Amino acid sequence: MLGLGVDRLRADMNRLLALLFHQGVLDEQFLQLQQLQDESSPNFVSEVVNIYFHESEKLLKNLRGFLMEREFSDYKKMGIHLNQFMGSSSSIGAKRVRNVCVAFRAASEQNNRAGCLRALELLEHEYCYLKNKLHELFQIQQQRVLAAGVIYPMHN
Amino acid sequence: MTVEPEMDDPRDHFPIGMRVLAVDDDPTCLFFLETLLRRCQYHVTTTNQAVTALKLLRENKNKFDLVISDVHMPDMDGFKLLELVGLEMDLPVIMLSANGDTKLVMKGITHGACDYLLKPVRIEELKNIWQHVIRRKKFDSKDSNHSGNQDNPHSGSGEGGIGSAGTLSDQNGKLNKRRKDQNEDEEEEHDEDGHDDSSTQKKPRVVWSVELHRKFVAAVHQMGIDKAVPKKILDLMNVEKLTRENVASHLQKYRLYLKRLNSIVNQQANMAAALGSTDASYLRMGSLSGLENFHTLNGSGQFHNSAFRSFPSSGMLGRLNTPAGLGMRGLPSSGVTQLGHAQNSSSSTVDQVNFQQVMLPGSHNGSVLQGMPTALELDPLQHIKGVTHARELSTAIDNRTVFPISSGFPDAKITIGSSSNSLLGVTNNTLMLEQNRQGAQGGKVFGNQSSVSVASLNSEFPSPLMDHNRLNDNWSTAAQSSGIHSNSFPLNDCFKQPILHHNNLRDNMSTMALRIGSNRCDVSSVTSMPPQLQDIRADMQCQASLISSNAEQISNHAPPQGWDDHNQDGSYRLNVMCSSINSMIPVNSAVGPTGQGLEPKNTIFLANMDFNSIGQSNFNDPLYMKYDLVNKSAAEASLKLKQGLLMDQRKPQGNHISSNFGSLEDIVSAMVKQNGLLDWIDDCLIQELAHLLKGYSSIW
Numbered sequence: 001m002l003g004l005g006v007d008r009l010r011a012d013m014n015r016l017l018a019l020l021f022h023q024g025v026l027d028e029q030f031l032q033l034q035q036l037q038d039e040s041s042p043n044f045v046s047e048v049v050n051i052y053f054h055e056s057e058k059l060l061k062n063l064r065g066f067l068m069e070r071e072f073s074d075y076k077k078m079g080i081h082l083n084q085f086m087g088s089s090s091s092i093g094a095k096r097v098r099n100v101c102v103a104f105r106a107a108s109e110q111n112n113r114a115g116c117l118r119a120l121e122l123l124e125h126e127y128c129y130l131k132n133k134l135h136e137l138f139q140i141q142q143q144r145v146l147a148a149g150v151i152y153p154m155h156n
Numbered sequence: 157m158t159v160e161p162e163m164d165d166p167r168d169h170f171p172i173g174m175r176v177l178a179v180d181d182d183p184t185c186l187f188f189l190e191t192l193l194r195r196c197q198y199h200v201t202t203t204n205q206a207v208t209a210l211k212l213l214r215e216n217k218n219k220f221d222l223v224i225s226d227v228h229m230p231d232m233d234g235f236k237l238l239e240l241v242g243l244e245m246d247l248p249v250i251m252l253s254a255n256g257d258t259k260l261v262m263k264g265i266t267h268g269a270c271d272y273l274l275k276p277v278r279i280e281e282l283k284n285i286w287q288h289v290i291r292r293k294k295f296d297s298k299d300s301n302h303s304g305n306q307d308n309p310h311s312g313s314g315e316g317g318i319g320s321a322g323t324l325s326d327q328n329g330k331l332n333k334r335r336k337d338q339n340e341d342e343e344e345e346h347d348e349d350g351h352d353d354s355s356t357q358k359k360p361r362v363v364w365s366v367e368l369h370r371k372f373v374a375a376v377h378q379m380g381i382d383k384a385v386p387k388k389i390l391d392l393m394n395v396e397k398l399t400r401e402n403v404a405s406h407l408q409k410y411r412l413y414l415k416r417l418n419s420i421v422n423q424q425a426n427m428a429a430a431l432g433s434t435d436a437s438y439l440r441m442g443s444l445s446g447l448e449n450f451h452t453l454n455g456s457g458q459f460h461n462s463a464f465r466s467f468p469s470s471g472m473l474g475r476l477n478t479p480a481g482l483g484m485r486g487l488p489s490s491g492v493t494q495l496g497h498a499q500n501s502s503s504s505t506v507d508q509v510n511f512q513q514v515m516l517p518g519s520h521n522g523s524v525l526q527g528m529p530t531a532l533e534l535d536p537l538q539h540i541k542g543v544t545h546a547r548e549l550s551t552a553i554d555n556r557t558v559f560p561i562s563s564g565f566p567d568a569k570i571t572i573g574s575s576s577n578s579l580l581g582v583t584n585n586t587l588m589l590e591q592n593r594q595g596a597q598g599g600k601v602f603g604n605q606s607s608v609s610v611a612s613l614n615s616e617f618p619s620p621l622m623d624h625n626r627l628n629d630n631w632s633t634a635a636q637s638s639g640i641h642s643n644s645f646p647l648n649d650c651f652k653q654p655i656l657h658h659n660n661l662r663d664n665m666s667t668m669a670l671r672i673g674s675n676r677c678d679v680s681s682v683t684s685m686p687p688q689l690q691d692i693r694a695d696m697q698c699q700a701s702l703i704s705s706n707a708e709q710i711s712n713h714a715p716p717q718g719w720d721d722h723n724q725d726g727s728y729r730l731n732v733m734c735s736s737i738n739s740m741i742p743v744n745s746a747v748g749p750t751g752q753g754l755e756p757k758n759t760i761f762l763a764n765m766d767f768n769s770i771g772q773s774n775f776n777d778p779l780y781m782k783y784d785l786v787n788k789s790a791a792e793a794s795l796k797l798k799q800g801l802l803m804d805q806r807k808p809q810g811n812h813i814s815s816n817f818g819s820l821e822d823i824v825s826a827m828v829k830q831n832g833l834l835d836w837i838d839d840c841l842i843q844e845l846a847h848l849l850k851g852y853s854s855i856w
Contacts, residue, residue, distance in 0.1 A: 029276045032276075032278070032279065033188075036191050036192065036195055036279075040194075041191060044191055047187070048184060048187050048188055048191070051183050051184045051187055052184040054183075055182065055183055055184055080228055083228055083253075083254050083255055084181070084182050084228070084254075086254040086255075086275075087182055087184075087185050087226075087253070087254030087275040087276075088182050088184035088185055090254060090275050090276040091184060091185050091188045091275055091276040091277070092184065092188070092276075093276070
């Protein structure tokens with residue numbers, strides 16, 4: 001029964017991952033993250049993703065704050081935030097989020113406020129979706145750990 | 157990771173245990189990078205602050221083999237960190253960024269990065285970064301630090317020993333083959349004990365602090381960069397515990413640094429020459445930041461003593477820009493005499509250093525230079541200092557093109573509303589041009605200057621105004637961008653520089669003029685400008701055509717016969733300036749023609765215009781006696797005109813710019829009321845100016 005649970009959970013996880021890859025939400029960089037996880041850093045993926053969530057929320061809040069200003073004009077500053085968001089998103093393999101950042105950056109370089117607003121909304125949407133899916137993924141993994149117990153070694 | 161026995165080829169094990177310092181303000185990327193590096197079996201230290209990184213590096217020079225740093229960091233620019241590390245510790249630095257823009261990569265290279273990686277970083281790339289360490293070591297003399305050193309501080313000290321005892325070896329690998337062989341031999345038979353011994357024998361790595369570097373630069377300047385030899389420099393510096401080898405290797409780095417800057421500026425100059433305009437903006441950035449980095453050896457140094465530092469820059473700028481409202485007459489002759497000197501005192505070097513450092517704060521503050529053009533007035537005291545600086549700068553320029561960036565007086569125009577970066581860059585360009593091709597490049601110089609100023613207005617790095625066709629489109633854009641800058645300018649605290657005093661304007665201008673005169677380009681540049689301007693004008697929009705038509709009329713009178721024509725020449729210059737400015741307006745698509753706040757832009761534009769001509773006229777004035785200038789009177793006329801404008805602009809108390817920019821008509825009328833300055837300015841000139849202003853307003 002334990003084995004069944006583990007297998008099923010594993011299948012769930014793989015299905016979810018396949019879906020995310022297919023949708024372009026994640027890319028092979030995420031696989032690299034998974035490969036980095038091993039005995040010496042068993043929770044690497046969840047750690048790095050949690051850091052990413054934490055930082056991204058800050059960035060999104062700042063970006064939203066900028067665009068909500070009535071007389072916002074510091075596109076450069078926004079560009080810096082975007083740059084960071086792009087960097088971290090690409091580092092964890094969040095492809096769609098990163099792509100929206102690219103579009104966002106283009107709009108900000110043109111000082112196109114309307115375009116920036118649209119991009120920000122899209123960005124928030126993509127980010128939320130990513131976050132939900134990754135949470136789901138981690139939940140499955142946690143369940144796998146529980147289900148496997150001490151009998152089966154944990155592998156991704 | 158285990159300690160491998162030395163019997164094995166050290167190269168196989170060297171990468172293991174290589175000590176890397178990773179710097180990135182983004183925690184996600186930093187953590188990711190750290191994990192990757194550990195997976196490559198390196199020994200990793202991380203920090204999210206550049207200043208912390210520098211502290212760590214300085215604490216123990218030999219603690220790290222390699223530095224990986226992000227480009228965009230809040231506390232310090234990644235490129236600056238790069239420069240500092242390269243200069244002080246001579247460690248290979250790899251840049252990291254999410255942005256793979258060619259310009260940034262180029263900037264990284266010119267600042268000495270061994271590599272530029274794009275995020276997301278892949279582990280395969282990190283597996284190879286050790287090559288940079290080896291490469292550098294190979295070119296360092298003697299000892300290599302490690303074969304199989306894993307977490308071994310001795311390797312660091314060995315490397316340090318190599319560095320210091322290293323002589324002329326340098327990251328450029330000028331070391332001769334013999335040493336390289338030595339390295340290899342030593343590497344192979346190296347064992348930890350032997351290593352320890354050899355490393356302990358080596359002297360500790362020298363820290364090139366700001367003071368030390370300043371002395372070094374002073375000594376070098378005294379001798380002339382080409383003639384400087386380590387032994388003499390060492391004697392001049394008179395510092396204990398400094399060896400000839402230390403000086404030699406530092407000198408080599410310094411030369412490369414200058415060469416790099418030089419080539420960048422040259423490139424720009426060439427481009428500018430070819431295009432009749434310069435896009436010095438990003439070059440400026442590169443060179444400027446490079447210089448800043450070079451001189452601000454300790455990262456925090458850039459801001460200290462900002463008052464003093466800012467002075468030179470503002471002083472120079474002020475000189476260049478201000479229309480010497482107080483009177484072009486009475487230009488100090490000292491400036492002229494000073495120009496002739498080829499030698500700079502060490503203080504000048506310091507000033508230069510300071511100047512450059514000023515630039516840095518300026519840029520951070522939203523560009524000191526931006527404030528410059530509009531009514532920069534220096535304290536009388538500062539003025540004198542500024543003059544000194546300027547002189548020295550110019551002399552320095554004589555010796556070297558790039559380094560004395562601050563001496564780019566002709567760039568005064570450029571400084572108008574330009575970021576500090578642009579100022580410096582432009583200065584260099586201008587200076588270099590002047591130095592190298594006096595007379596021939598007059599047009600180019602002029603072009604440079606104008607473009608620089610325009611470009612700087614945008615405070616971006618607009619692409620060069622290569623395309624006349626673009627001028628039309630960008631003209632309003634540029635105006636806007638310049639407007640933006642000028643608007644933002646007064647908000648900045650960059651005015652903490654002691655800038656604004658009327659008295660200095662004149663003196664500054666004269667000194668500046670002298671400088672320009674020494675370069676001899678201005679006048680000729682103005683005259684040679686017309687053809688380009690004419691072409692440009694043809695492409696301009698209607699307001700431009702106003703200028704061009706005026707210019708055309710006036711060009712007929714150039715070269716001026718004398719004071720009679722100066723009014724016309726002045727307006728010609730004005731027009732020329734306008735045209736050039738217009739044409740030079742960088743194509744900054746970012747500053748779209750949103751049509752906001754046109755008014756200020758107009759004023760700024762005009763102000764800039766004035767500055768340019770004033771600069772030139774300043775130049776002409778004192779040099780009149782000394783040089784055979786063609787457009788003396790033209791320069792004078794424009795200068796006076798500018799003076800009037802500037803005077804008016806300066807009049808308002810605090811933020812001259814903002815108040816002045818409010819209304820062009822005010823400026824014009826103020827000009828009319830200027831005491832004695834506008835006596836000789838023809839009414840028609842003023843009217844023309846007003847007409848132009850109106851024309852601009854209507855257009856925008």
